[in-house]
Amino acid sequence: MDKIAVLLPCYNEAATIKKVVTDFKQALPEAVIYVYDNNSTDDTVKLAKEAGAVIRHEYKQGKGNVIRRMFREIDAEVYVMADGDDTYPADMAPALIAPVLERQADMVVGDRLSSTYFSENKRRFHNFGNDLVRKCVNGIFHSSIQDIMTGYRAFSYQFVKTYPVTSKGFEIETEMSIHAVERNMQLENVVITYRDRPEGSESKLNTCSDGAKVLMTILGLYKNYKPFQFFGFIACFLTLLSMGFFIPIFLDYLKVGLVAKFPTLITCGFVFLLAMLLFSVGLILQTLRQRDRQDFEFKMNIVEYMKKQHRNEVDHEQ
Numbered sequence: 001m002d003k004i005a006v007l008l009p010c011y012n013e014a015a016t017i018k019k020v021v022t023d024f025k026q027a028l029p030e031a032v033i034y035v036y037d038n039n040s041t042d043d044t045v046k047l048a049k050e051a052g053a054v055i056r057h058e059y060k061q062g063k064g065n066v067i068r069r070m071f072r073e074i075d076a077e078v079y080v081m082a083d084g085d086d087t088y089p090a091d092m093a094p095a096l097i098a099p100v101l102e103r104q105a106d107m108v109v110g111d112r113l114s115s116t117y118f119s120e121n122k123r124r125f126h127n128f129g130n131d132l133v134r135k136c137v138n139g140i141f142h143s144s145i146q147d148i149m150t151g152y153r154a155f156s157y158q159f160v161k162t163y164p165v166t167s168k169g170f171e172i173e174t175e176m177s178i179h180a181v182e183r184n185m186q187l188e189n190v191v192i193t194y195r196d197r198p199e200g201s202e203s204k205l206n207t208c209s210d211g212a213k214v215l216m217t218i219l220g221l222y223k224n225y226k227p228f229q230f231f232g233f234i235a236c237f238l239t240l241l242s243m244g245f246f247i248p249i250f251l252d253y254l255k256v257g258l259v260a261k262f263p264t265l266i267t268c269g270f271v272f273l274l275a276m277l278l279f280s281v282g283l284i285l286q287t288l289r290q291r292d293r294q295d296f297e298f299k300m301n302i303v304e305y306m307k308k309q310h311r312n313e314v315d316h317e318q
Contacts, residue, residue: 001310004031004097005076008053009066013084014042020082021051023090028097034074035084036066044084064167064175071160075310077101079155088152092192096154099188106159106185107176109145110152112194117147129211133174133218140222143181146189149173149214159185161303162296171217178218182225183296227289231282238275242268 006024010017021033035048036056049055058069067081078100082088088110099105113130133148151173159180167175180187223230246268249261259265 001313002032002074002076004028004078004080005074006031006033006080006082006093007067007070007074008033008035008048008082008084009038009058009063009070010035010040010044010048010084011038011061012040012042012044014040014044014047016086017044017084018047018051020084020086020090021048021053023086024080024082024093025052027090027093028080031080031093032076034070036070038062038066048084060168062168064165064169064172067172068165071163071165074160075157077157077307079157079160081151081153081155083151087195089193089195092152092190093154095190096152096192099190100154100156103188104156104186105154105188106156107180108154108188108190109147109177110150110154110192111146111189112150112152112192113147114189114191115193117194129214133214136215136218137174137178137181140218141178141181141225143177143187144189145177145181145187146191148177152192157307158300158303161306162299167217169213171214174214174217175221178221178225182221183293225289227285228282231278231285235275235279235282238271238278242271242275246272 006028008017008020008024013020017035021035024031024033033051033053034056035045035053036058037045037048038058039061045055056069056073058066070081078097080093080097082090082093092110096108096110099108113134117130130147130149134145137148138144149170153173153176162183163176163179165172165175245264249259249265249268253259
């Protein structure tokens, strides 16, 4: 087991990867630097190897797929994840890992949005999107994460080994943020400086398509983590809708003793039945969600035992 593992997912980062690896080796001389190549067609692998990184590969395209591979393969007491584009300062890594090692934090978020991000990032819609996602997640899940989509984070062993990666692309950061909040893990924010990509380095993030994926991820996780609220809101809306059409029909019936709009009355009945069905679904799923939380806490205990076993093996070898 490594003491500190620096994880760098990369796809065509030849312009910057050598500097990034060198900077992290200087900032964290005791760390092992892992560069996970995601089918690069330039000299990313060659330059990273020359800089002293451990090279590994993930052949399924997408940042989420790379992180899944990283988390499965690497065992470490603390993990630092960054991008290979030289937008994050390596000298801030000790500040990120300190809460994990000293205060048992599970995830430490490198907060760009509270410092230089909005002035450095020249892509206007990226700025708007980051702010929108932050407000959506913090509002829906009652959290206080300052930067939801940052790629610069530190993790505990417990987080990495209990986090089920399901996203394939750039929505991975949003997924892991919501996962940490909903699993009642200890989160901390550390303000970092951010610099835009240097000349010759191109972003792989598509503002519109990847932004839509992130918003759909938030909606999907809201449904999964808070099913009673999700289905209950829809059920309330459908109930109000059906009552809005039913009340005029009922008032007319009281006046004349006849139902003049049978098709509308029948539709109201079906809409109301659908509302009750969705309410019941939300209630059942919320009960299953509570059982899932209990199972997760048991899983955390198993992972903690595994970590102690790894430590004992390392101590025995030394």
